[in-house]
Amino acid sequence: MYKISDFSEMTGLSKETLRYYAEVKLLEPAYIDPKNNYRYYDDGSFFLATLLMKLRGFGFTIQEMISVMEDESFVNLENLLLQKRNNIRKQIKELQNQIEEIEIFLQSGKDENK
Incomplete structure (x- = not known):
């Protein structure tokens, strides 16, 4: 103990x-x-x-x-982990899209200054 x-x-x-x-x-x-x-x-x-x-x-x-x-048998643990993994992958895609949008926005500002 x-x-x-x-x-x-x-x-x-x-x-x-x-x-x-x-x-x-x-x-x-x-x-x-x-x-x-x-x-x-x-x-x-x-x-x-x-x-x-x-x-x-x-x-x-x-x-x-x-x-x-x-759930002492941990039967649902695998399903919860798979769901969590899928949610994280979705968040990563959303963040990558935001990064791309920021880069496009930044680039458009540079193009206007030329």
Whole structure:
């Protein structure tokens, strides 16, 4: 079992984030000492924290992460990841179109100054 400070160091998640994740039932401590309310995490918690960090890095919202964690079989995880990938590809195309429009606009200004 790991104290919250040790677990925070291990995972890179701040203590505040860990408390928030527990509050929204995203990653609850494995044990809370009833005497002092200290939170303790275990190796299973480490796996889940690593998964949450990956999902956050992929741009998942808190609500999307909760959805993944509620589906303990992770059946929908692949579908969510594929959907996220498609959304990112769409955003990239939209941004590339914006870049092209900016370049055309800049070029038109140069052409007018000639």
